[in-house]
Amino acid sequence: MNILPTQQNLASWGCVFCGELETVRHALVWCSQAQRFWRLFPFPIFAHATVESDIKEWFQVLAAEMSSSQLEQIMVGLWSLWHTRNLCVWNGQCCSPEESLSCAMRTLHDFQARNALPRPGVMRTKSHWQCPPMGTIKINVDGAF
Numbered sequence: 001m002n003i004l005p006t007q008q009n010l011a012s013w014g015c016v017f018c019g020e021l022e023t024v025r026h027a028l029v030w031c032s033q034a035q036r037f038w039r040l041f042p043f044p045i046f047a048h049a050t051v052e053s054d055i056k057e058w059f060q061v062l063a064a065e066m067s068s069s070q071l072e073q074i075m076v077g078l079w080s081l082w083h084t085r086n087l088c089v090w091n092g093q094c095c096s097p098e099e100s101l102s103c104a105m106r107t108l109h110d111f112q113a114r115n116a117l118p119r120p121g122v123m124r125t126k127s128h129w130q131c132p133p134m135g136t137i138k139i140n141v142d143g144a145f
């Protein structure tokens, strides 16, 4: 019966994965779920975290040491961890760190593919509407992904 989200109840709810007090640092870095996720990452991340550092300090160290490409992957990784946590908390759809990492890399790949800058020297051809041959019907449609 004590399920209303009062401040006391919200403060007593633990991490959905391990039951410990959930802070931002815990959810994104120190939770066993997050640690497993970062150990699967394409390059070492977890070595940059110290017990004392808060999430801002942790990210500042990463920002100073990583390339922009690596930071891009880390940001998508952080998003994926939080997204995965929310799916588990709010929808009961819990997934493994492996699935969370796969989601992150797929999301990053899709983002990069859709936002790729055109290569120099590559011209996009413009298409022009052409009247269909007599006796046929032409249907024009538009779509976006």
Ligand SMILES: [Zn+2]
Binding pocket: 015, 016, 017, 018, 019, 020, 026, 027, 030, 031, 032, 033
């Ligand atoms: Zn946890």
